[in-house]
Amino acid sequence: MRTATVPAATLLRTVAGIALATLLGGCGAKSPFPVRPAPWDLPPESPLRSATLAEGDAWLRHYLMAGDHEPAIRMLDAGARTAPRDELVRRLQLGLVLHQAGKHSASNEAFEWVEREAENRYTRSVTRAVGSVLVNDGVLEYVPPLAERAMVPYYRMLNYLALGDRDGAVVEARKAGLLLAGEDPASGCSGAAFLPYFAGMVYQAAGERNDALVSFRRAERGFDGCAGDGPAAPPSLGADLLRAALDLGVREVADSARKRYGIPAARAAGREAELVVLVEHGWVAHRAGEDIHVPLFPEDVEGLEGSDGGEGVVSAAARVSARLLSNLAEQAAWGSAYDEHPAARWAAALAGAHVVKVAWPVYRLEAGRPASVRVLAGDSASATAAVEDVSAGVVREFEERRPMVLTRAVGRGVVRFLAARELEKKAEKDGGEVAGFFAGRFANFAGNALEQADTRSWSLLPDRISMARVTLAPGEHRVRVEVRGGAGGGVDTLDLGTVTVGPGERVFLSRRVWGSDAGGSAPLRRGYRRGLAEGYDSRWAGEAPARSDEGTAPQPARPDRSLSGGGAGPEARAVSTNRVDP
């Protein structure tokens, strides 16, 4: 080994490398989040038990489940260290927390900003795109997938209805139509059925008959088009379609709806009121980081650099590819590969290897959904029918984008390897073999520290939405939601308060519920396939396909338990007194 004096440039680079590695290691940085309680002190459904959720997301979910909205709002304050770095993600989360807290105007403001910014982000930033190649995908501005964007008008409609602003809700219904119309059909089923269905009900309540019919027809098309990839059309859609068609005198559509949904004859318009309860279940699938490390040993590097001819390149590429595939196979079988162990990585680095890290996001479903939910209003009970699968939507869209995400991750690995190799060679030339060795290793570690999966998402969304429709006589009615498989595995009856309905009125309520445990942390694809293999209906277990208004002796209402059934927030919202023309 030759010794030489270390020139200033190399020394500076080495010091910079150490400083960067220290900085990236985050040594000594105090976490802005509270200390998590020990797992055995937490109920099984607590998001704080999750090993895959980002710290901020876990705490936000915890506060939302507990109905403790103020700490969640403080966490999301602009400039707070606990807030997501991307402003759009921050406002998405904030809008939903404010909605749950009953601060509907503030929630709408947050969502308004989101809508405008999401449009602006159509224009891609060149600097950020370059940054994503050099640093990681977290540098890119977050562009919410359609499945997330479709939930914005949903919440805004609920907000406007809660504020008694029927026209505002109708504007949101129109925007929902525009959002879906402008989207690439390849985006699939995200919101394609539920959103027009809900918009149709809002239109109908506002007396916009033509728009209501168009929306119901779009919803029907959406449910049909996404059969097997989402919930089937709820039976109430047929009745809504028939009624909207009869209102407008479109006989062909009315006949078709009557025949298809087996509705015997047009019911005489009554003076009954209707209660629509939207139940939001559990948590949407969230993104978690996955990564893999592949060591490139000096003989691989020499081979790849072609120092011993083309044969060497092929041979080295084959060795590296085999190692990568082997690591992926080990990871799939055992959850981790040998090369993932820090000791193995250090050993490889000390042997002069360049350890390439590739990180990418995967979706995990820790939905925490209850087994079944019923709505009790007065003396009648109505099962909920599934209308939207939000998790399926976000995962489906990510699956389409995944090849690009992986390509960028591999591209970053190659760029970093080339940069580190150049630095190593330069340092070796200037300062000798030792300087080259350290410079290469520091560049490698610093690059790997930068490589992080982009795990940003609107993690506070529900896993799915179901709906119950209850026909009521005009007057006052006590409304409750019965959650089976809530915390403790029993039956929780959550009191939504008393609703006063007049003749022909349609009243909307919404409620967030959670199940008795957070669910496994298996990747969603695997869990999803398993669910499909067991029968898609099992995913909606307990949710009757047909509306049943059978008289049921209501269970005595129990006070909300902490972390069960939605917490103590003012989720029960008598949000509309819009009269529906008979």
Add this chain to the structure above:
Amino acid sequence: MNVPARIRSGSAAALAALLLVSGGCARQVTRVAPEQAVDLSGRWNDVDSRLVADEIIRQSFDASAGPSWAAGYARENGGRAPTVIVGAIRNRSMEHIPVGTFVKDLERAYLRSGMVQVVASAEDRREVRDERFDQQEFASADTRARLGRERGADYMLQGDIESVQDREGRRSVVFYQVDVTLVDLETNQKTWVGQHKIKKYVQRPLVRW
């Protein structure tokens, strides 16, 4: 330790670039005249509201479109200008248009025309009446406003704002149509119908720095 000139010059360039970039982040506020049209997103804005209101009122008294309803009213009522109330303007567009601003713009344009008198809307009247009732008890006899002397409107202006949007990739066209109708409060007769359309073409850039 001797730091080579190459590194010194590189550091200086990096520092300059940093200053330049951080300078670009400073917020800039420029005052503009309220009547100046500034279109940022292509959505309905204050300029649309004002221009449509002015155009509607101009149409309302446009002599080239035939005999003016206001002049006809004045002729039949001994030269007295008709009294108008601006009623509901329904927002049937895809945006949350502040209709209140548009109503105020219409009232302002009517008053500026000098052809009609405008009375307060139902919402505004409530506060005025409260004040008048209050005066009956607390104001001196010579200054209190008298009851039962409100001017009833002869016509009500009603209307709606509709919009159609077509979007394809980074291009979109937004079309607004504002329809207003002047209704005779006594006979429900539609005395005058006005319409104004705005079409905007919005093109978003593909990339930016």
